[in-house]
Amino acid sequence: MKKRTVLLAIVGTLMAASAMAKDVTLLNASYDPTRELYKDVNQAFAAQWKAQHGDTVTIQMSHGGSGKQARSVVDGLPADVVTLALAYDVDAVADHGLLAKDWQKRLPDNASPYTSTIVFLVRKGNPKGIKDWPDLLKPGVKVITPNPKTSGGARWNFLAAWGYALKQPGGNEVKARAFVRDLYRQVPVLDTGARGATNTFAQRGIGDVLLAWENEALLSQRELGKDGFQIVLPSISILAEPPVAIVDKNVDQHGTREVADAYLKFLYSPQGQELEAKHFYRPRSAEVARKYAAQFPKVNTFTIDELGGWRQAQAKFFADGAIFDQIGPGN
Amino acid sequence: MNTMTAQRQAGWTRRMGHGVIVVLASAFLGLFLLLPLAAVFVEAFRQGVQAYVASIGQPEALTAIRLTLLVAVIAVPLNLVFGVAAAWAMTRFAFRGKALLGAFIDLPFSVSPVISGLVYVLLFGAQGWFGPWLSGHGVKIIFAVPGLVLATIFITLPFVARELIPLMQAQGSEEEEAARVLGANGWQMFFRVTLPNIRWALLYGVLLCNARAMGEFGAVSVVSGHIRGLTTTMPLEVEMRYNEYDYVGAFAIASLLAMLALVTLAVKTFLEWRYSDEIAAHAPGGH
Structure with missing residues (x-):
């Protein structure tokens, strides 16, 4: 009898304590290269939230290929927010009724607090003399890029190459198709994710050039030594806008809408923008961009809208039986 | 004289043949087993013992270890009971569909682990057969601990039964x-x-079952959702750290898994040596 009273007292105290402290937990389902970024962002946001509201917020992370992460959220991964590689993957989640279809209009700048672009990472001294897209087709040049079926970064890579070919004098769809077909003939390994491809190129030493997110290229330079690799900016590339969104159904179930909303807005705040620039994402804020101008040289870019937007691009290039399948191995 | 030389030569050739086979087998083992095993430990200790201990002591690593142990503690006893029951049914009873049961026990061996994980997503995922009902009642299976346990049970199901069936068949009733x-x-x-x-067969089956339960990657990866510190087991943590350029951390945790395998092997060898008489007595045909 006495034992039970003590036990009850302990349970009661624990419950009371947790009710007072108001601990909030958020789950952020993100893509591969953002691991380091969100480690810092989460810490800074938790500190700010604690200072403003007195509550402790813990942000849990799940990382993986962008398409795979979208699929997991659809299958029930209880993510409060998704921060993915491209808008189509958030659309896929919206199509299953987990968030409003107009999600991209709920936050500024197409709901992308930061941008990036696609660059070339080559080995020190650029032994194969790679300066622009056509150099990738030279005989003997091995190109590393992940599989566009599973990786968001890989889809940006594909579209950057396509856009380059299309925008050349006399460029058209037939020429663009031939260009990407020849490009993918130079690819010895198709990893499933951007980080896997970086490891293949940098750690395992396979290939002459890695098509990579600019943020991923800069990060691997820092992590794996500046002397090993150098970045080459092509004459034209694509403006990659990784979007962020609240998963309405999940935040309503968890009662976390307010803090999830504040979390995403934090990404647009001066402090958030500064952290993003520090982690090699191009900030939207002009002021922070000026501060990091040396890190982000001017690149000539085009946007996904010039290729008809993500839904159209997905259907045309990456759906089953679409252009990527048609030009793939054996065709 | 001539015949003796010929005989000696034949013996020498035979010994040469034996030598070549032994060297080949050892080289093969060394190349495919020992070298990678050594590489795991070399990489784990590349930055010294302190870095090794520090990376294993990180909270995420500790939760991964705890979760791995928890999954094994649930999955292994269940498969022990199932394995004994299945072996019993297979060797002591005659019933319709016996061959089918035997085939089903082997199913997890022949199915790709990724598929083993996916079937649970198809059953219990939000879009799956039971998903809407489960989420309506606040039950979490996929992307939570129950999913990890289910996938692990499925993968490790044959180990105990497969060890017992041949022995119990040979022993008779x-x-x-x-x-x-x-x-x-x-x-x-x-x-x-x-x-x-x-x-002894049971113990060996349980050891193998446990080793696989702790080491399973594919099926667990599909149902985990990779929530750091919540649903990541040790093999998943290894992959995660590798992807984060934390090579020492990745190999440090991999070395724990490698040690688990070595301990399993050592215990098995010790038991076989210590109880060799008894094992011989109970082995098929030992009566």
Whole structure:
């Protein structure tokens, strides 16, 4: 009898304590290269939230290929927010009724607090003399890029190459198709994710050039030594806008809408923008961009809208039986 | 004289042949087993013992270890009970569909682990057969611990049964029948006759089952959702750290898994050596 009273007292105290402290937990389902970024962002946001509201917020992370992460959220991964590689993957989640279809209009700048672009990472001294897209087709040049079926970064890579070919004098769809077909003939390994491809190129030493997110290229330079690799900016590339969104159904179930909303807005705040620039994402804020101008040289870019937007691009290039399948191995 | 030389030469050729085979087998083992194993430990200690200890002591690593142990503690006993029951049914009873049961026990061996994980997503995922009902009642299976346990049970299901079936088949049921005739009830017969007869095979099955339960990657990866510190087991943590350029951390945790394998092997070898007489007595045809 006495034992039970003590036990009850302990349970009661624990419950009371947790009710007072108001601990909030958020789950952020993100893509591969953002691991380091969100480690810092989460810490800074938790500190700010604690200072403003007195509550402790813990942000849990799940990382993986962008398409795979979208699929997991659809299958029930209880993510409060998704921060993915491209808008189509958030659309896929919206199509299953987990968030409003107009999600991209709920936050500024197409709901992308930061941008990036696609660059070339080559080995020190650029032994194969790679300066622009056509150099990738030279005989003997091995190109590393992940599989566009599973990786968001890989889809940006594909579209950057396509856009380059299309925008050349006399460029058209037939020429663009031939260009990407020849490009993918130079690819010895198709990893499933951007980080896997970086490891293949940098750690395992396979290939002459890695098509990579600019943020991923800069990060691997820092992590794996500046002397090993150098970045080459092509004459034209694509403006990659990784979007962020609240998963309405999940935040309503968890009662976390307010803090999830504040979390995403934090990404647009001066402090958030500064952290993003520090982690090699191009900030939207002009002021922070000026501060990091040396890190982000001017690149000539085009946007996904010039290729008809993500839904159209997905259907045309990456759906089953679409252009990527048609030009793939054996065709 | 001539014949002796010829004989000596033939012996020498034979010894040469033996030598070549031994060298080949050892080189093969060294290349495919020992070298990677050594590489794991070399990489783990590349930055010294302190870095090794520090990366294993990180909270995420500790939760991964705890979760791995928890999953094994649930999955292994369940498969022990199932394995004994299945082996019993397969070797002591004649029933319709026996061959089918045998085939089903082997299913997890022949199905890709990724598929093993996916079937649970198809059953219990939000879009799956039972998903809407489960989420309506606040039950979480996929992307939570129950999903990890289910996938692990599925993957490790055959280990115990597959160890027991050939042994129990060879031993036959005479001793058990004798016990029943002498008045033992079912439980007495099982614990005093059957269990002592199969204990070494059972122990070996459990060891293998446990090693696989802790080391499984594919199926667990599909149902985990990779929530750091919540649903990541040790093999998943290894992949995660590798992807984060934390090579020392990745190999440090991998070295723990490698040590688990080595301990399994050592325990098995020790048991075989210590109880070799008993094992011989209970082995098929040892009566």
